């Protein structure tokens with residue numbers, strides 16, 4: 001577990017897996033991780049709910065007594081409300097990931113905000129994660145008035161078909177430490193890599209004494225404060 005305490009960049013693409021401190025400090029109004037000295041990891045799942053896939057994730061989380069956060073796509077919640085309900089009934093939290101997985105950089109500000117609002121009819125949450133981790137500054141300014149914008153500390157890259165499942169797990173293993181927000185995807189494209197990386201992550205960190213908790217507004221608000229520069233605008237780093 002030594003790598004968990006002192007993660008080092010191994011190659012250039014690691015900058016995407018684990019955003020460097022300099023970026024996190026500049027975009028300090030965004031939650032990248034939870035400042036914590038406790039052995040807690042925040043697992044997050046983007047793009048669901050999807051039948052079978054999300055349900056299997058819920059089973060895996062249950063086995064490890066793990067709670068997580070699901071950044072749901074509104075139209076998927078509309079289509080599969082029973083799975084969305086199951087997520088919440090199991091003690092996990094949900095976040096808004098737009099209604100139609102809209103790419104902020106390719107959308108007008110009004111259109112983008114409308115899409116988030118449409119999703120909010122199905123997803124009752126003040127947590128928001130922009131699809132593709134991108135949005136325009138004009139969008140960010142409006143969103144952060146109402147939402148906590150959550151990105152991540154560790155990206156498993158499970159959605160990348162060119163990466164195998166072991167590489168995805170190694171991404172998580174190498175960079176995850178107390179308070180990390182880790183991204184997986186509950187979509188069809190990522191499922192093979194995701195299930196392997198997720199179960200290995202649950203096994204490894206449970207054994208190392210970690211707890212898996214869900215993100216809430218209170219968790220974000222009550223974290224250990226860090227001296228950081230005030231908000232700048234985030235426009236995406238890839």
Ligand SMILES: [Zn+2]
Nearest residue numbers: 046047131132
């Ligand atoms: Zn997404």
